[in-house]
Amino acid sequence: MPEIKKYRQNVAAVILSHRYPLACEFLIARRNDIKNVWQFPQGGIDEGESAQEALFRELKEEIGTDKVEIITKYPEQxxxxxPKTxxxxxxxxxGQSQTYFLVKLKQNATINLNTKHPEFDDYDFVKLxxxxxxxxxxxxxxxxxVLQYFKKEGYL
Incomplete structure (x- = not known):
């Protein structure tokens, strides 16, 4: 009988800088608990919470701001x-079952990694x-x- 895997419900944010669409720069952040691991901000969906509610909560918890504009979302999880480690x-x-959102930072958004429970110790904006x-x-x-889909749909 095949092993049944259990996946954590999760949201992930592909964050574009406030300069989008004039510049296509993506925020990536370095985890503070796993050496040299860079990723998009993400986090679990709490019971009774929608994916969009989890997105805004997780952004506030992880990068210190929820001042984003949702551009679109990937159509499926x-x-x-x-990895075993x-x-x-x-x-x-x-593993995780993720809902991906493409968002743009608002002009007045400020990234602050020094949150109540910091998950990242550095961030950068990079090109695709x-x-x-x-x-x-x-x-x-x-x-x-995800990025190929957003590009094919004309967002990137």
Whole structure:
């Protein structure tokens, strides 16, 4: 009988700088708990919370601002499995099932990683072609799928 995997419900934010659409710069952040792991901000969806509510809450918790404008959302949830080295820490989940939002920072938004429970210790804005040079390996396939979709739909 095949193993049944358990996935944590999650949201992820592909964040464009406030200069979009004049410039296409993406916010990536470096985790403070796993050495040299860069990613898009993301987090779990609490019970009774919509994906959009979780998005705004997680952004406030992780990057200190929820001042974003939602541009669009990926049409379905995407799953990925945790690497074995991280899976133990995330028990009982084998991976995450994510809803991806493409958002733009508002002009007056200020990034502040010194939140109540900091998850990141650095961030940067990078161009599309630079994302895959720095993001962690196990998220690349999902990121590629999401970014290709947003590009095909004319957002990037």
């Amino acid at each position: 995407l799953k990925y499995d945790f 991280i899976a133990k820490k995330m028990y009982p989940f084998d 072609k630079e994302i895959f040079d720095v993001v962690t390996y196990f998220k690349r396939p999902v990121y590629q799928k």
